[in-house]
Amino acid sequence: xxxxxxxxxxxxxxxxxxxxxxxxxxxxxxxxxxxxxxxxxxxxxxxxxxxxxxxxxxxxxxxxxxxxxxxxxxxxxxxxxxxxxxxxxxxxxxxxxxxxxxxxxxxxxxxxxxxxxxxxxxxxxxxxxxxxxxxxxxxxx
Numbered sequence: 001x002x003x004x005x006x007x008x009x010x011x012x013x014x015x016x017x018x019x020x021x022x023x024x025x026x027x028x029x030x031x032x033x034x035x036x037x038x039x040x041x042x043x044x045x046x047x048x049x050x051x052x053x054x055x056x057x058x059x060x061x062x063x064x065x066x067x068x069x070x071x072x073x074x075x076x077x078x079x080x081x082x083x084x085x086x087x088x089x090x091x092x093x094x095x096x097x098x099x100x101x102x103x104x105x106x107x108x109x110x111x112x113x114x115x116x117x118x119x120x121x122x123x124x125x126x127x128x129x130x131x132x133x134x135x136x137x138x139x140x141x
Contacts, residue, residue, distance in 0.1 A: 050133045062091065063131075064120065066104040070112040081115055088123035095124030103131040 004010050064084070065073040072079055074087055091098070100120050104113050120128055 050135050061099050061101050062088070063101045063103055064116060066102075066108050066112060066116055068105040068107050070108055072116060081119055084116065084119040085122045088120060088125060096126070098125050099127045099129060100125050101129050101131050 063075060065076070067073070072081055072084060074084060079087060088098075088100070089095070102113075102116065102120070104116075117128065
């Protein structure tokens, strides 16, 4: 849009983007994500063992969980141990490149843990990461 000033010269208007509404929207979205993130991490209550070295889970992976009562869950859904191998094979991913996170309560007998490990290995998956919690100042929580 052009304007003519008092001396007869034509000038164009400056058209700048007002970023104040954009900043407002971004801040509102940030607050929404901060409030909903803890809710999205709900799942099965498992008291995992504590270790000195812990790697944070950063990407979405397949999680197999064994709770205190030795019940097995595949992605937060209960599953029979005999069906676990078939479920892992039916995911459609190449077993050689698939990563499984195994989350077991510290009170689970080793026999139940070993049975789940065997079922995962029968599916051809060899990359198994065991989920633990970090120690606080050298002491368990």
